[in-house]
Amino acid sequence: MSASDLTGLTLKGAVEGLSSKTFSAEELARAHLDAIAAANPHLNAFVLETPEKAMEMAKASDARRAKGEAGPLEGISLGIKDLFCTEGVESTAASKILKGFKPPYESTVTANLWRDGAVMLGKLNMDEFAMGSSNETSAFGPVTNPWKGKGSNQALTPGGSSGGSAAAVAADLCLGATATDTGGSIRQPASFTGTVGIKPTYGRCSRWGVVAFASSLDQAGPIAKTVEDAAILLRSMSGHDPKDSTSLNVEVPDFASFVGKSVKGLRIGVPDEYRIEGMPEEIAKLWDQGVEWLKAAGCEIKRVSLPHTKYALPAYYIVAPAEASSNLARYDGMRYGLREEGGSLTNVYENTRAEGFGEEVKRRILIGAYVLSAGYYDAYYLKAQKVRRRIADDFDAVFQEVDALLTPTAPSAAFALGDRNADPIAMYLNDVFTVTVNLAGLPGISVPAGVSGEGLPLGLQLIGRALDEGTLFSLAGAVEEAAAFRAKPQRWW
Amino acid sequence: MAIDVDTVRKVAKLARIAVPEARLQALSQELSGILAWIEQLDEVDTDGVEPMTSVVAAKLPLREDVVTDGGKRDAVLANAPKADKGFFVVPKVVE
Numbered sequence: 361m362s363a364s365d366l367t368g369l370t371l372k373g374a375v376e377g378l379s380s381k382t383f384s385a386e387e388l389a390r391a392h393l394d395a396i397a398a399a400n401p402h403l404n405a406f407v408l409e410t411p412e413k414a415m416e417m418a419k420a421s422d423a424r425r426a427k428g429e430a431g432p433l434e435g436i437s438l439g440i441k442d443l444f445c446t447e448g449v450e451s452t453a454a455s456k457i458l459k460g461f462k463p464p465y466e467s468t469v470t471a472n473l474w475r476d477g478a479v480m481l482g483k484l485n486m487d488e489f490a491m492g493s494s495n496e497t498s499a500f501g502p503v504t505n506p507w508k509g510k511g512s513n514q515a516l517t518p519g520g521s522s523g524g525s526a527a528a529v530a531a532d533l534c535l536g537a538t539a540t541d542t543g544g545s546i547r548q549p550a551s552f553t554g555t556v557g558i559k560p561t562y563g564r565c566s567r568w569g570v571v572a573f574a575s576s577l578d579q580a581g582p583i584a585k586t587v588e589d590a591a592i593l594l595r596s597m598s599g600h601d602p603k604d605s606t607s608l609n610v611e612v613p614d615f616a617s618f619v620g621k622s623v624k625g626l627r628i629g630v631p632d633e634y635r636i637e638g639m640p641e642e643i644a645k646l647w648d649q650g651v652e653w654l655k656a657a658g659c660e661i662k663r664v665s666l667p668h669t670k671y672a673l674p675a676y677y678i679v680a681p682a683e684a685s686s687n688l689a690r691y692d693g694m695r696y697g698l699r700e701e702g703g704s705l706t707n708v709y710e711n712t713r714a715e716g717f718g719e720e721v722k723r724r725i726l727i728g729a730y731v732l733s734a735g736y737y738d739a740y741y742l743k744a745q746k747v748r749r750r751i752a753d754d755f756d757a758v759f760q761e762v763d764a765l766l767t768p769t770a771p772s773a774a775f776a777l778g779d780r781n782a783d784p785i786a787m788y789l790n791d792v793f794t795v796t797v798n799l800a801g802l803p804g805i806s807v808p809a810g811v812s813g814e815g816l817p818l819g820l821q822l823i824g825r826a827l828d829e830g831t832l833f834s835l836a837g838a839v840e841e842a843a844a845f846r847a848k849p850q851r852w853w
Numbered sequence: 854m855a856i857d858v859d860t861v862r863k864v865a866k867l868a869r870i871a872v873p874e875a876r877l878q879a880l881s882q883e884l885s886g887i888l889a890w891i892e893q894l895d896e897v898d899t900d901g902v903e904p905m906t907s908v909v910a911a912k913l914p915l916r917e918d919v920v921t922d923g924g925k926r927d928a929v930l931a932n933a934p935k936a937d938k939g940f941f942v943v944p945k946v947v948e
Binding site for chain 1: 856860861864865867868869870871872880883884886887888890891892893894895896897899902903904905906907908909913914916925928929931932933934935941943944945946
């Protein structure tokens, strides 16, 4: 097989090819490393390429297979978001403040992937500390979306914060990638790049060794080429971990077995409040089309109401910055990362953090410190936690009547780099359909469903009950099949 | 509520981030804009609503109070900007 045949495979296809000895893990890794070397100067998807480690891991994988000890992801080449700590390999959360930080430990999620035989190609670009929706807050500069509008040469955002993960998967630089989602950071980039991304139920994947942003919202998940690939990856990533006190001690189902299952008789809610003012016509149409697809597959469609939807983003922009301001207090220039000298201890703290954090991260730390400060705690933080309860109660109520919800993933297709970074609130609105799920701790998946007038991918989102990812994989599989989304970005890099 | 320049200065101090005087005015506008947008939460009736602190209903797990890790001094110090003789080196704290 040629190198582009190898990188063009789905993860499932690669598992089959490796099992049948059509090619080796070393050949597969080499093909991806070459693709990365050629593409990365243009896409900037990887912040660190680890070719030696990849070839070493691939060789060990081939040896395990020869001994008949192949794991479920044996020999599969993956990209790892730079938010995951990888032992001995620089892990920076795309922040200057963590430059040079080589964790002496491995995150549980990545350790699970290596346990199952996967191979690491390198670390993926992202918004700094996962704070952003366009990858433009990265200390390494933005990722460029492999997709371009019809007849346009304009560089587009791959979305964020997992922009490197989404771009690398869309451009066939890896078979799948890890990502994280605090307000939409898996699903919105998946929508912008024609890939599949799932944020599982809070607690499915261990947060241990994942650089913390907002701990009550952060959750890891995969970005992949197909629904089935996402299911295979999520199974390996999930599982109880005593090192994360919010990790759920529940059985991990074989998620892939749900893909292709009949969805006949499932009740699907279409929430009125997601039909927001100013929604582009093509997104409203795609949503209606999604409803028709599921109806044709035998689902029962119901209009439902989630009355507190519009308050989700403002509540998020209290809860997330408050948690971030506490979590990021650890970056003090003493134990790891950057230190900017400056006389007194306090000056060193202040200079280190001024120099090490980017503007958006500083903005969020300041908002967080403000809403938590004496006299404002009740008015902001406590209020937001109560609104959060209202939002979760809305979901509880509709899940009495329906089995899942169908919504658009994002309010637009990928936009131009530089287009929205002047106005923080305009950027925050990217997450209007995704952030509710994080506040309620529910699973949500984005599936590519069509293209915009400019030929750019658009995703639909399915939201499920807590721990019911299985139903989401069945429904996402049905949407994927009906949409028959086969478009790939035209290679320009 | 608008955040004035003095409040930005105070919050920046609390957050231990040096903010140059020239940047305070712009930050005060940015933060005030975000807070004004956030204040639409006042429209929501939250009387008697229990604040949601976690989406995981279960109680935090307890474990045996035993040593499970340790003896990793060099690994702990490996990333320090400055270390010496098995210690972190930090600026003078007490005169």
